[in-house]
Amino acid sequence: MAKKNIKKSWAEPFKIKVVEPIKVTTREHREKAAKVAGYNTFLLKSEDVYIDLLTDSGTNAMSDYQWAGMMLGDEAYAGSKNFYYLWNNVKKYYGMPYFVPTHQGRAAEHMISKILIKKGDYVPGNMYFTTTRLHQELAGATFVDVIIDEAHNPNDEHPFKGNIDLKKLDKLVKKVGADKIAYVSMAGPVNMAGGQPFSMDNLEKVYEYTKKHKIKLWFDATRACENAFFIKEREKGYKDKTIPQILKEMCKYFDGLWVSAKKDLMVNIGGFLATRNKKVYEEARNMVVVYEGLHTYGGLAGRDMEAMARGIEEMVEYENIRMRIKQVEYAGEQLAKYKIPMVKPFGGHAIFLDAKRILNHLSQDELPAQTLASEIFIDSGVRGMERGIVSAGRDPETGDHRRPKLELVRLTFPRRVYTQSHIDVMVESVASVYEDRKSIKGLKFVYEPKYLRFFQGRFEKLK
Ligand code: PM9
DSSP: OOOTTSOOOOOOSSOOOOOOOOOOOOHHHHHHHHHHTTTOGGGSOGGGOSEEOSOSSSOOOOOHHHHHHHTTOOOOSSOOHHHHHHHHHHHHHHOOSEEEEESSHHHHHHHHHHHHOOTTOEEEESSOOHHHHHHHHHTTOEEEEOBOGGGGOTTOOOTTTTOBOHHHHHHHHHHHOGGGBOOEEEESSBTTTTSBOOOHHHHHHHHHHHHHTTOOEEEEOTTHHHHHHHHHHHSTTOTTSOHHHHHHHHHTTOSEEEEETTSTTOOSSOEEEEESOHHHHHHHHHHHHHHTSOTTTTTOOHHHHHHHHHHHHHHTOHHHHHHHHHHHHHHHHHHHHTTOOBOSSOOSSEEEEEHHHHTTTSOGGGOHHHHHHHHHHHHHSEEOEEESHHHHOBOTTTOSBOOOSOOEEEEEOOTTTOOHHHHHHHHHHHHHHHHTGGGOOOEEEEEOOSSSHHHHOEEEEOO
16 A cells, blocks of 8 residues: 655666766876866866766767667668658657758757848847857847846746746847847757746747747757656646647747757757748758758768657657656755755756856856866866856957856756766765865966857966
């Protein structure tokens, strides 16, 4: 008989078949490695990293079903059967009739920006994402952030901080005119806000608004299943709907979408663009042969497309997505025991440490999040990433740093890779850096590349 007072825990819906050894290093080794890497966690050698929470992008563990599919790769130059299987699953789960594969998400962003944007256009969106905004800017548009204000406040516990503020959107449309809006770019969950979802109610209102003003609505569906899970958990009327039903319902409001398959789909490489607009599809299908490869492989091997197709089937399984979100929540709850300032509510793919509050003796120009990420690595070999002033880059008009309100370190969980014990080690490391926070000095740039400077920038410790 079930006992009423005993908690029912979640557990990983898999057992481990293959393991990859990881190396514990000394503090002295890590200090040297951090210096050689210019205090940029992107420039560390992976073999110097103990627990890698840099990103959930392409770092996931594929299932035996996906690996078995890799052996069924049809490596024909044209018309691979894996392409047709993948296309079928894109239609079935995202509900989009047209589909073009790409080698990863930013290739799809590049194409859609080139197709939809004219020089001088505007792209409103629910907070910027680094690669997305860069492609919009390179195509001649200005990105305008129309996310709700709550998203910029790490302490605000709004359940749908990824929502678009319709007043902000309307203000922009009135100011520049609907014909100057290339499209509304809506991501869910919102990566830079802390993995925060939008609600179906908000999406429906944005859809009504864009329809009324004849503005296109496009979806960055890279982590759409996480958004669907949050809708199921938090939004009235969705408790009994399945993840595939919610995903389909979300997608029906959009003209099209792009995906970095390296996230939700649990593969190591891949992406795509999908749409219900035949004209956009035809342009993308033509453009892909210039930048990626034939439209039936788009820069991917047949086996990669097979793993993606199978990944779609697994990403919508309830137990799979629940484990993912609950693992992030577990990490947040453990960190909260040490009173570590973080973005709340906990997001879909990562815990975001509030570096502004943790290193509150540093100014934003002393790069608190870059500093904190490097100090955590030096402490334990846990690798996270900066998501603050460095990631935000420079304003193309003024050339000055963009200074976002959120100055965060992201500790991101690859899917099906780490256990609760790895999380406990990470938590203890963050707690010990937090204890010594007052002794930590900031960083300054010594090399700054022109595009996406967070990837390759180099830094020195301030005296
Ligand atoms: N996201 C991430 O770690 C990898 C590159 S940036 C450090 O979060 C969204 C919402 C993403 C994303 C990549 C891309 C680009 C588009 N949209 O990396 O080109 O989170 O496959 O996708 C990363 P690709």
